[in-house]
Amino acid sequence: MILVVGQSGQVAQEAGRIDSVSLAGRATMDLNDPDGCAAHLHAVRPDAVVNAAAFTAVDRAEDAEAEAYRVNAEAPEAMARACAAMGIPFVQISTDYVFDGSGDAPRQPDAATGPLNAYGRSKLAGEEGVRAAGGPHVILRTSWVFGPTGANFVRSMLRLGADRRVLGVVDDQIGGPTPARDLAAASVAIARHLLLDPGTTGTYHFAGTPDVSWAGFAREIFAQAGLECRVDPIPTTAFPTPAKRPLNSRLDCTSTETAFGLPRPDWRAGLRTVLAQIGETT
Numbered sequence: 001m002i003l004v005v006g007q008s009g010q011v012a013q014e015a016g017r018i019d020s021v022s023l024a025g026r027a028t029m030d031l032n033d034p035d036g037c038a039a040h041l042h043a044v045r046p047d048a049v050v051n052a053a054a055f056t057a058v059d060r061a062e063d064a065e066a067e068a069y070r071v072n073a074e075a076p077e078a079m080a081r082a083c084a085a086m087g088i089p090f091v092q093i094s095t096d097y098v099f100d101g102s103g104d105a106p107r108q109p110d111a112a113t114g115p116l117n118a119y120g121r122s123k124l125a126g127e128e129g130v131r132a133a134g135g136p137h138v139i140l141r142t143s144w145v146f147g148p149t150g151a152n153f154v155r156s157m158l159r160l161g162a163d164r165r166v167l168g169v170v171d172d173q174i175g176g177p178t179p180a181r182d183l184a185a186a187s188v189a190i191a192r193h194l195l196l197d198p199g200t201t202g203t204y205h206f207a208g209t210p211d212v213s214w215a216g217f218a219r220e221i222f223a224q225a226g227l228e229c230r231v232d233p234i235p236t237t238a239f240p241t242p243a244k245r246p247l248n249s250r251l252d253c254t255s256t257e258t259a260f261g262l263p264r265p266d267w268r269a270g271l272r273t274v275l276a277q278i279g280e281t282t
């Protein structure tokens with residue numbers, strides 16, 4: 001059994017549809033209690049663990065950095081140490097926000113990091129803790145995740161686009177939107193791969209293709225959803241937020257395809273599926 005932590009989150013919800021996956025939520029694993037999380041893993045003894053739980057409120061993390069560190073760094077390290085002690089694989093999902101976003105080249109997994117905000121710093125510390133635990137693991141960085149549930153850009157745009165005829169959206173931050181379903185499938189496949197071949201331990205990237213700006217993403221959301229809302233491209237400076245965000249979120253995902261046979265998913269197809277799922281539930 002593969003245990004996916006973060007039950008109510010967008011990635012875990014999609015992982016829950018996969019055979020032999022169990023989900024753990026806050027009731028049994030509160031990441032504010034790293035030792036309790038480790039003890040729970042020792043008690044459950046799964047075959048592998050995927051950590052899809054995180055403090056993901058990027059702006060709120062600026063004023064809650066201590067909690068973000070506990071949840072995004074201390075708890076993943078404690079869980080990774082428990083897994084290392086049991087000799088089982090641990091997959092930690094991480095983020096493009098560990099990078100500083102300079103230049104316009106896609107980042108390789110071994111490129112220099114330099115987070116611009118508290119969320120990114122806490123996730124980077126989580127990566128370091130998982131590596132230090134020393135067990136078979138994969139750190140899988142992704143970006144701009146969207147699914148039919150939870151807080152994400154697609155749901156924000158559907159909400160705003162229903163009321164507005166024009167929306168200003170930043171056009172100078174570029175990245176790969178990633179369907180939660182594809183990310184869930186990739187994370188579980190990687191956990192299974194690690195069981196057979198722990199030698200693939202390391203840091204990898206997995207993001208949807210093609211790279212696009214938030215404005216371009218918003219345009220495609222409105223087009224596919226049939227919403228008559230015009231997107232006005234604006235610079236980041238015209239949309240001030242508490243947390244600074246990277247301009248270049250492009251991730252080079254080549255090594256993930258080579259090591260695990262997982263190509264970048266086309267986010268436009270994933271968006272069609274998500275809009276259909278949302279339509280069914282409204």
Ligand SMILES: NC(=O)C1=CN([C@@H]2O[C@H](COP(=O)(O)OP(=O)(O)OC[C@H]3O[C@@H](n4cnc5c(N)ncnc54)[C@H](OP(=O)(O)O)[C@@H]3O)[C@@H](O)[C@H]2O)C=CC1
Nearest residue numbers: 006008009010011030031032053054056093095142144145
């Ligand atoms: N969303 C995105 O755009 C991106 C996400 N990622 C990473 O991908 C992973 C999955 O993200 P995603 O599915 O979008 O996340 P969500 O924000 O949808 O879900 C986060 C999950 O973490 C849980 N959680 C938060 N704090 C705690 C806690 N103290 N104890 C237990 N559970 C907690 C939440 O539970 P509850 O509902 O109870 O709060 C929720 O289940 C995360 O590691 C994230 O950092 C990386 C790049 C982009």
Ligand SMILES: Cc1cn([C@H]2C[C@H](O)[C@@H](COP(=O)(O)OP(=O)(O)O[C@H]3O[C@@H](C)C(=O)[C@@H](O)[C@H]3O)O2)c(=O)[nH]c1=O
Nearest residue numbers: 056058095096143144145153156168169170214239245
């Ligand atoms: C709502 C809105 C946002 N924006 C901009 C602000 C921001 O630069 C960009 C995205 O805003 P959001 O707050 O939805 O996205 P944000 O929470 O920054 O998304 C990030 O979440 C974390 C968890 C990650 O790990 C990242 O990969 C990334 O997905 O869109 C506009 O330009 N216009 C708007 O009307």
